[in-house]
Amino acid sequence: MTHPLRLPAFRLLFCARTSSALGDAVVPAALALAVLRATGSTGALALVLACAMVPRLLLLPLGGVVADRFDARRVAVVTDLVRCAAQLVVGVELLGAGPSLAHVAVASAIGGAASAFAIPTASPLVAGTVDADGRQRANALMSTTSNASRLAGPALAGLLIWAAGPGWAFVLDALSFAVSALLLSVIRVRHVPVPKRSILADLTYGWREVRARDWYWTSLVGHGVWNGAAAVLMTLGPAVAVDRLGGEAVWVLTLQGGAIGLLAGSLLAARVRPRRPVLVANLGLAMYAAPLLLLAVAAPAPAVIGAYCLALTALGFLNPVWETVVQGQFPPQVLARVSSYDWLLSLGAMPVGYAVAPVAAQAWGAAAPLTGAAVLVALACAGTAAVPGVRRLTWPATPAPQPATPVTAAG
Template sequence: MRFSDKFGALAERSFRLLWIGRTTSALGDALMPVTLAFAVLSAGGSAADIGLVIATTMVARTLLLLVGGALADRLPRRLLLGGSDLFLCAVQVAAGVLLLTGHGSVTLLLGTALCYGAASAITRPAIAGLVAQTISEARLQQANGLMELSRGAAQVMGPGLAGAAVAIASPGSVYLLDAATFLVSAVTLALLPLAPPARRSEHTHIFAEIAAGWSEVVRRPWYWVTLCGHAVWNVGSSAFAVLGPVIVARQAGGAANWGLVSACMAVGALIGAAVSMRYRPRRPLIAAHLALLPTVLQLAALTGPSPTVVVMGAALVGAAGVALLNSLWSTAVQKLIPEEVLSRVSSYDWLISFTVAPLGYAAAGPLAEAIGVTRTLELALAFVVAGVVAVLLVPRVRQLRQSSEGGLHGWPDLDNRASDDRPSTLAAAGEPR
């Protein structure tokens, strides 16, 4: 297959610029978990302080996600993302300089984490809408696959690069490097050749727009039931991350074996993203959610416990399935949800992921102590299967079909629309829908 066929989405200038910016930003984000830990320690903090800084980012993001979704539907998404990038660039420069000059403190890092969480609450819903604005409909799934691929590659390379950079230089230097990635992203967004957005209806109160987003969610049972299924799956799958290191570390090789398992998960995510760029299933939502079932293999491999090589293989397949789901699901949502409410609707998806997954992480350890590791893993297996089955029982999930060109049909409200009435992702002149 020719490069132009496999990476054809990059032939479209708008998406290419967005992809370059988001890939650079993703690499910067991937540097921060390792850097943050060393920054806290260098500022005189403890392990508890590291947890507090991480929690601050998560809480800020969770509390502001719905506001971010409403803003992304109200304001031009490119300007919103660019402003967020410039804001975080300034924040990281300030933090980096203070750390380099010996003025770093846990309080400073808490403030930085708060800014990071608030900005990401705006960024994530906005990206969902902006990808669809920068690519033709036929290449939308490929574009989402590329975004997933670059995110996975950044997560693979980031921790190692951060560790080397901290060892060679200092945490403050990595903060400045992260600031540079935000600047690159802001520049690419400024260069996006997008026309001004369509005139919005008269603005209402921000909370009214958030409520309107919720109304858009509940009037689509296929969407909110699927989100509930994802939430149940998240609770079950979290047991692997919590109990896996404990079980694998007891085997020959110890903690190093869990490093191999984690590496396999990273490789699996890259494979899944690469597959999603070429695989266009006839029943996209069925294929996407069947791809979540290999998570059962990961959990089952721990109940043995199985040899590390078996756990590694199961983790690779499971991670590949999650990456495939992410790409297929994002593409379907971007095509089925109206552009003017897409960010608000997507923010509820992110919100459920952020709020439910930590509950699973928190519950797995105490539950294993109360009822045993094996029974906890069996319960997690049941949650994973139940989450997938709940989604597959939704009639519209089973009915939705995809043509070889990427068009969706199989629902009356899709099939009854004349083809020339359907909004294309980009007009012939390159303008957003």
């Protein structure tokens, strides 16, 4: 089997995504500090974050339709250029003497809208450049570089902010998208034409493909609950760590342990191929209940850090395995749409967790929502083992999968 990095098209794709991933990893810390420096208001920061998140959620299904209907490579190039321009606007604003919050918010909204069209292209791009027998390793490589960027991003952001200010972090991100667009523009990607239908018919067809596979939609429910629980932990975890576990350093070490776990899980996914991939991966996600429960009872810091590292290792393992299974089980002409529904449910669950966690903690204390989230994530992820499709699903056969619903030109 040829290593994916020996394939010219995938090698360029890998370099493109590495560039944009590193730029993206720098932005969160830079954005928070920049907005707080400019306004001194956490409300202003929340507004800017919402401006990026809301368009992304609203447009994700449409992004899946566009990526399936048109060449995913072309869509990715256009969205990279749009995001390059948006980040450059933010960078120039922050480099000026008096940055405008309105300009930053609008640029963030445009970038968020572009990302809704960019996210569904990820899976078709890998499937279109790597044959089935090399996709697990290819997906693991993509996940590894993404997780390594998350690990290095905050340190690089801190260095840039200390040396030149947060505006240059956004200029770097803009440059990373420009490099990504340039590399993607010369790649040749296999594309299966989609019959011409209305947008509503395309959305409905993609949803039927999702519903036709019990292993897929039940796993999406589990993954959505996981993301909601992660939002609860990220909201309440810092306060528990600071007040009861030893201070800010404990929370920093917890996050770094999680980043190391993500990277380790991605590396593991390149070498381990369980016979029942979705079942094993979903059971691994259920381990996220452990750090939630340990935070709820204010367990010793080493136990919390270790549990969080293991839980994120399971996530790092799931991501490339899940992508490989999905790429093999769904026909290529519907891949972006089903991926967009996956992202929609996952991203949509996080604001729910962010909203519920502080309200519940104020009413009953932090232990209650943390424990509740632990129970929900354990039941939702481990509960998929009761689904026949999850238990029976093995690695895809070599022949291309067929649509679960007939492909017609009519809506």
